[in-house]
Amino acid sequence: GAVVSQHPSWVICKSGTSVKIECRSLDFQATTMFWYRQFPKQSLMLMATSNEGSKATYEQGVEKDKFLINHASLTLSTLTVTSAHPEDSSFYICSAPKGALYYNSPLHFGNGTRLTVT
Amino acid sequence: AQSVTQPDIHITVSEGASLELRCNYSYGATPYLFWYVQSPGQGLQLLLKYFSGDTLVQGIKGFEAEFKRSQSSFNLRKPSVHWSDAAEYFCAVFMIKAAGNKLTFGGGTRVLVKP
Numbered sequence: 001g002a003v004v005s006q007h008p009s010w011v012i013c014k015s016g017t018s019v020k021i022e023c024r025s026l027d028f029q030a031t032t033m034f035w036y037r038q039f040p041k042q043s044l045m046l047m048a049t050s051n052e053g054s055k056a057t058y059e060q061g062v063e064k065d066k067f068l069i070n071h072a073s074l075t076l077s078t079l080t081v082t083s084a085h086p087e088d089s090s091f092y093i094c095s096a097p098k099g100a101l102y103y104n105s106p107l108h109f110g111n112g113t114r115l116t117v118t
Numbered sequence: 119a120q121s122v123t124q125p126d127i128h129i130t131v132s133e134g135a136s137l138e139l140r141c142n143y144s145y146g147a148t149p150y151l152f153w154y155v156q157s158p159g160q161g162l163q164l165l166l167k168y169f170s171g172d173t174l175v176q177g178i179k180g181f182e183a184e185f186k187r188s189q190s191s192f193n194l195r196k197p198s199v200h201w202s203d204a205a206e207y208f209c210a211v212f213m214i215k216a217a218g219n220k221l222t223f224g225g226g227t228r229v230l231v232k233p
Contacts, residue, residue: 041226044223057217
Protein backbone atom coordinates (compact mmCIF):
# COMPACT_ATOMS: atom_id res chain seq x y z
CA GLY A 1 0.00 0.00 0.00
CA ALA A 2 0.92 3.64 -0.35
CA VAL A 3 3.33 4.91 2.26
CA VAL A 4 2.98 8.51 1.15
CA SER A 5 -0.51 9.86 0.77
CA GLN A 6 -1.19 13.01 -1.23
CA HIS A 7 -4.49 14.83 -1.10
CA PRO A 8 -6.41 15.87 -3.05
CA SER A 9 -5.66 13.87 -6.18
CA TRP A 10 -7.19 16.60 -8.30
CA VAL A 11 -8.56 20.06 -7.72
CA ILE A 12 -10.09 22.77 -9.83
CA CYS A 13 -10.04 26.31 -8.55
CA LYS A 14 -10.78 29.78 -9.78
CA SER A 15 -8.07 32.25 -10.61
CA GLY A 16 -7.07 34.30 -7.59
CA THR A 17 -7.94 31.70 -4.99
CA SER A 18 -5.53 29.60 -2.95
CA VAL A 19 -5.23 25.86 -2.92
CA LYS A 20 -3.65 23.62 -0.29
CA ILE A 21 -2.15 20.23 -1.10
CA GLU A 22 -1.28 17.80 1.66
CA CYS A 23 1.43 15.18 1.73
CA ARG A 24 1.45 12.64 4.54
CA SER A 25 3.87 9.90 5.38
CA LEU A 26 1.71 7.05 6.61
CA ASP A 27 3.97 4.66 8.46
CA PHE A 28 7.17 6.57 9.00
CA GLN A 29 8.35 9.95 10.16
CA ALA A 30 9.65 12.22 7.48
CA THR A 31 11.84 15.09 8.56
CA THR A 32 12.27 15.98 4.92
CA MET A 33 9.78 16.00 2.09
CA PHE A 34 10.18 17.13 -1.48
CA TRP A 35 7.74 18.91 -3.74
CA TYR A 36 7.96 18.47 -7.48
CA ARG A 37 6.06 20.07 -10.32
CA GLN A 38 5.44 18.25 -13.55
CA PHE A 39 4.24 20.06 -16.65
CA PRO A 40 2.38 18.01 -19.28
CA LYS A 41 4.69 15.62 -21.05
CA GLN A 42 7.67 16.97 -19.16
CA SER A 43 9.90 15.91 -16.34
CA LEU A 44 9.54 16.38 -12.64
CA MET A 45 11.14 19.62 -11.53
CA LEU A 46 12.09 19.93 -7.90
CA MET A 47 10.41 22.99 -6.43
CA ALA A 48 11.43 22.87 -2.82
CA THR A 49 12.61 20.78 0.07
CA SER A 50 10.32 20.83 3.07
CA ASN A 51 12.05 20.56 6.44
CA GLU A 52 10.15 19.72 9.60
CA GLY A 53 10.31 22.54 12.08
CA SER A 54 12.22 24.92 9.86
CA LYS A 55 11.88 26.89 6.67
CA ALA A 56 11.64 25.18 3.35
CA THR A 57 14.49 25.38 0.88
CA TYR A 58 13.33 26.58 -2.51
CA GLU A 59 14.97 25.87 -5.83
CA GLN A 60 16.14 28.74 -7.94
CA GLY A 61 13.32 30.42 -9.78
CA VAL A 62 10.53 29.16 -7.50
CA GLU A 63 8.54 31.95 -5.86
CA LYS A 64 8.49 31.46 -2.11
CA ASP A 65 5.48 33.68 -1.61
CA LYS A 66 3.59 31.92 -4.34
CA PHE A 67 4.20 28.39 -3.17
CA LEU A 68 3.98 28.30 0.60
CA ILE A 69 5.32 25.18 2.25
CA ASN A 70 4.64 24.19 5.82
CA HIS A 71 6.07 21.10 7.50
CA ALA A 72 4.53 21.34 10.92
CA SER A 73 4.79 17.71 11.93
CA LEU A 74 6.92 14.70 11.17
CA THR A 75 4.21 13.20 9.01
CA LEU A 76 2.68 16.15 7.21
CA SER A 77 3.87 18.72 4.71
CA THR A 78 1.56 21.10 2.90
CA LEU A 79 1.99 23.10 -0.27
CA THR A 80 -0.27 26.10 -0.70
CA VAL A 81 -0.52 27.69 -4.09
CA THR A 82 -1.50 31.26 -3.31
CA SER A 83 -3.45 33.50 -5.66
CA ALA A 84 -3.47 30.78 -8.26
CA HIS A 85 -3.43 31.62 -11.95
CA PRO A 86 -3.93 29.43 -15.00
CA GLU A 87 -0.17 29.13 -15.48
CA ASP A 88 0.00 27.40 -12.10
CA SER A 89 -2.03 24.54 -13.52
CA SER A 90 0.18 21.50 -13.29
CA PHE A 91 0.74 18.15 -11.65
CA TYR A 92 2.30 18.44 -8.22
CA ILE A 93 4.04 15.47 -6.63
CA CYS A 94 5.48 15.06 -3.17
CA SER A 95 8.00 12.53 -2.01
CA ALA A 96 9.56 11.57 1.27
CA PRO A 97 12.55 9.43 2.19
CA LYS A 98 12.56 7.08 5.12
CA GLY A 99 15.27 8.66 7.17
CA ALA A 100 17.74 11.17 5.86
CA LEU A 101 17.90 11.48 2.12
CA TYR A 102 20.87 9.52 0.91
CA TYR A 103 21.34 7.57 -2.25
CA ASN A 104 20.22 4.32 -0.67
CA SER A 105 17.28 5.78 1.22
CA PRO A 106 13.93 4.43 0.09
CA LEU A 107 12.17 7.37 -1.50
CA HIS A 108 8.40 7.20 -1.61
CA PHE A 109 6.24 9.27 -3.91
CA GLY A 110 2.69 10.41 -3.55
CA ASN A 111 0.29 9.80 -6.41
CA GLY A 112 0.28 13.49 -7.29
CA THR A 113 -2.26 16.28 -7.40
CA ARG A 114 -3.62 17.60 -10.66
CA LEU A 115 -4.31 21.33 -10.24
CA THR A 116 -6.39 23.14 -12.80
CA VAL A 117 -6.89 26.88 -12.42
CA THR A 118 -9.72 28.35 -14.44
CA ALA B 119 26.22 21.54 -15.57
CA GLN B 120 24.93 18.52 -13.78
CA SER B 121 22.00 16.97 -15.56
CA VAL B 122 20.20 13.91 -16.81
CA THR B 123 19.24 13.57 -20.47
CA GLN B 124 16.79 11.20 -22.04
CA PRO B 125 17.20 11.76 -25.78
CA ASP B 126 13.98 10.03 -26.82
CA ILE B 127 10.75 11.81 -25.94
CA HIS B 128 8.53 9.12 -27.44
CA ILE B 129 9.12 5.50 -28.36
CA THR B 130 6.59 3.22 -30.02
CA VAL B 131 7.23 -0.48 -29.87
CA SER B 132 5.21 -3.53 -30.83
CA GLU B 133 4.09 -5.88 -28.13
CA GLY B 134 6.63 -8.65 -27.77
CA ALA B 135 9.45 -6.60 -29.23
CA SER B 136 12.47 -5.45 -27.30
CA LEU B 137 12.75 -2.02 -25.77
CA GLU B 138 15.71 0.18 -24.95
CA LEU B 139 15.45 3.60 -23.34
CA ARG B 140 18.48 5.83 -23.32
CA CYS B 141 19.76 7.88 -20.42
CA ASN B 142 22.88 10.00 -20.22
CA TYR B 143 24.03 11.83 -17.15
CA SER B 144 26.43 14.59 -16.41
CA TYR B 145 27.70 14.49 -12.86
CA GLY B 146 31.18 15.00 -11.54
CA ALA B 147 31.07 12.54 -8.68
CA THR B 148 30.06 8.91 -8.27
CA PRO B 149 26.66 8.54 -9.90
CA TYR B 150 23.83 6.86 -8.12
CA LEU B 151 21.32 6.09 -10.83
CA PHE B 152 17.68 5.15 -10.92
CA TRP B 153 14.89 4.34 -13.33
CA TYR B 154 11.30 5.08 -12.42
CA VAL B 155 8.05 4.35 -14.21
CA GLN B 156 4.96 6.53 -14.05
CA SER B 157 1.71 4.99 -15.19
CA PRO B 158 -1.39 7.11 -15.74
CA GLY B 159 -3.03 7.98 -12.47
CA GLN B 160 -0.31 6.36 -10.44
CA GLY B 161 2.70 7.54 -8.54
CA LEU B 162 6.29 6.96 -9.50
CA GLN B 163 7.48 3.40 -9.06
CA LEU B 164 11.12 2.46 -8.76
CA LEU B 165 12.17 -0.06 -11.42
CA LEU B 166 15.82 -0.44 -10.51
CA LYS B 167 18.87 1.35 -9.23
CA TYR B 168 22.64 1.29 -9.55
CA PHE B 169 25.04 2.22 -6.80
CA SER B 170 28.15 0.16 -7.42
CA GLY B 171 29.35 -3.30 -8.39
CA ASP B 172 27.96 -5.25 -11.31
CA THR B 173 27.17 -2.76 -14.04
CA LEU B 174 24.18 -4.76 -15.26
CA VAL B 175 21.34 -4.43 -12.78
CA GLN B 176 18.08 -6.28 -12.74
CA GLY B 177 14.85 -4.66 -11.75
CA ILE B 178 11.19 -5.40 -11.42
CA LYS B 179 8.81 -6.24 -14.26
CA GLY B 180 11.58 -7.83 -16.31
CA PHE B 181 13.59 -4.64 -16.77
CA GLU B 182 17.34 -4.35 -16.64
CA ALA B 183 19.79 -1.49 -17.05
CA GLU B 184 23.46 -1.25 -17.84
CA PHE B 185 25.78 1.36 -16.40
CA LYS B 186 28.56 2.44 -18.73
CA ARG B 187 30.88 4.91 -17.08
CA SER B 188 32.84 5.57 -20.27
CA GLN B 189 29.67 6.67 -22.01
CA SER B 190 28.03 8.27 -18.98
CA SER B 191 24.99 6.19 -19.77
CA PHE B 192 22.47 4.08 -17.91
CA ASN B 193 20.16 2.61 -20.53
CA LEU B 194 17.08 0.65 -19.62
CA ARG B 195 16.10 -2.49 -21.50
CA LYS B 196 13.40 -5.09 -21.66
CA PRO B 197 13.61 -8.09 -23.98
CA SER B 198 9.90 -8.39 -24.65
CA VAL B 199 7.43 -5.64 -23.85
CA HIS B 200 3.88 -6.16 -22.71
CA TRP B 201 0.98 -3.82 -23.33
CA SER B 202 1.07 -2.93 -19.64
CA ASP B 203 4.54 -1.44 -20.11
CA ALA B 204 3.01 1.59 -21.83
CA ALA B 205 3.93 4.41 -19.48
CA GLU B 206 6.34 7.27 -18.90
CA TYR B 207 9.84 6.33 -17.86
CA PHE B 208 12.23 8.57 -15.98
CA CYS B 209 15.92 8.22 -15.41
CA ALA B 210 17.25 9.96 -12.33
CA VAL B 211 20.56 10.64 -10.66
CA PHE B 212 21.07 11.24 -6.98
CA MET B 213 23.28 14.23 -6.36
CA ILE B 214 25.12 14.85 -3.14
CA LYS B 215 25.39 18.56 -2.51
CA ALA B 216 26.36 20.70 0.40
CA ALA B 217 23.14 22.63 0.00
CA GLY B 218 21.16 19.42 0.25
CA ASN B 219 21.00 16.07 -1.45
CA LYS B 220 18.52 15.78 -4.26
CA LEU B 221 17.19 13.47 -6.91
CA THR B 222 17.28 14.99 -10.40
CA PHE B 223 15.14 13.55 -13.16
CA GLY B 224 15.59 13.36 -16.89
CA GLY B 225 12.92 14.64 -19.20
CA GLY B 226 11.20 11.30 -19.49
CA THR B 227 10.41 8.92 -22.35
CA ARG B 228 6.84 8.03 -23.15
CA VAL B 229 6.48 4.45 -24.34
CA LEU B 230 3.58 3.43 -26.51
CA VAL B 231 2.96 -0.26 -27.15
CA LYS B 232 1.30 -1.36 -30.36
CA PRO B 233 -0.73 -4.56 -30.33
